[in-house]
Amino acid sequence: MTATTEHLRSRRPRSAAALLGAALCTALLAGVSAGHAATADEARLLAALRKAHPGTQFTEVARTDVEGLYEVWMSGNVAYVSAANPRFFVFGRLFDTQSMRDVTGPRIAQRHADTGGQLQSESVPAAPVPIDQLPLADAIKTVRGSGKRVVAVFSDPNCIYCKQLEPELAGIGDVTVYTFLVPFQGEARPIAIWCAADRERAWRQWMLQADASLLQPNAGCEHPIARNLDLARRLGVQGTPTLIWADGTRTDGYVGRSVLEARLNEAAKVATAKPSSAGKKP
Known part of the structure; x- marks a missing residue:
């Protein structure tokens, strides 16, 4: 998976978006699927992220349909993290090019509803x-x-x-x-x-x-x-x-x-x- 550092995002946002889109589209078009829940893996990744970034409030980690890619929630903020290299965070939308479906949007909308209209x-x-x-x-x-x-x-x-x-x-x-x-x-x-x-x-x-x-x-x-x-x-x-x-x-x-x-x-x-x-x- 191609990821981008904070420096790249701030200095070259279009290139970062292009790299992210290419990586996610490649994985999705290949039909990669998570297949089953991995609660233990999610718990380990959540613990690792909290240890690495004690100043950030990580609230939830969930496996996505892209192998090795996890959805990470920090209060109302969402990012995508590779379990193999959680150093890098990707901020943006996950899009399924086969079903032409925005995966991230409904998740954000649900959080919006759950928090009474406040993502933060x-x-x-x-x-x-x-x-x-x-x-x-x-x-x-x-x-x-x-x-x-x-x-x-x-x-x-x-x-x-x-x-x-x-x-x-x-x-x-x-x-x-x-x-x-x-x-x-x-x-x-x-x-x-x-x-x-x-x-x-x-x-x-x-x-x-x-x-x-x-x-x-x-x-x-x-x-x-x-x-x-x-x-x-x-x-x-x-x-x-x-x-x-x-x-x-x-x-x-x-x-x-x-x-x-x-x-x-x-x-x-x-x-x-x-x-x-x-x-x-x-």
């Missing part, structure tokens, strides 16, 4: 955590336009969904984004970003362009990465990205620009109507 995993903590309670000095602050709408994001620079989220956030105007770097997949890169001379620019270039030229390896630099990890644990943040809105509610996982706009506007209205809780600690 929304979780509301027992006690909302307004952004003004967070230690904002430990976050990278990015302001666009008036900055009147506010969101805090727990993000890992090694997280593929965080890299998908950043271009969406970059297209939002009149917003202030507080990014808390968390080391769910290793602390070296979060520290190198924080210790950069211009950490906001270093973060942006790494997440949007995979450009590490501004990153500064730790050389006695004071950084909040350990504190951020402790904060994430205390708030029940189990994966990245996790977004905390101005009204204290949160969203776990990647969301698109339209959802970002809607949630920012909704949370801003609610937060404006509430008295400030500044001075309190989470």
Whole structure:
């Protein structure tokens, strides 16, 4: 099976799609079928993925009709993984060229229905955590336009969904984004970003362009990465990205620009109507 790395997807999306389509069509036209359920294999693959990517919430692994190819769910996100080489994730649609059937679409629609119309995993903590309670000095602050709408994001620079989220956030105007770097997949890169001379620019270039030229390896630099990890644990943040809105509610996982706009506007209205809780600690 031809797969594509995150780097290839971000730099050459058309080529990646073409390679994926060719590989899947070849397998499907050959009439390869899974034949029977492989519960033990699914369990082993799920365990292996959770061990390799502790910052990602893998919820289910299911065998597909393509031999060796598994459907992997991460909350509302779906990818395809080869059991022989689970290092690579393929994001896209699985299409049966014999029956001319979109295999992925109905699966997504079913998840959409099961979650009440929300593909992303929304979780509301027992006690909302307004952004003004967070230690904002430990976050990278990015302001666009008036900055009147506010969101805090727990993000890992090694997280593929965080890299998908950043271009969406970059297209939002009149917003202030507080990014808390968390080391769910290793602390070296979060520290190198924080210790950069211009950490906001270093973060942006790494997440949007995979450009590490501004990153500064730790050389006695004071950084909040350990504190951020402790904060994430205390708030029940189990994966990245996790977004905390101005009204204290949160969203776990990647969301698109339209959802970002809607949630920012909704949370801003609610937060404006509430008295400030500044001075309190989470």
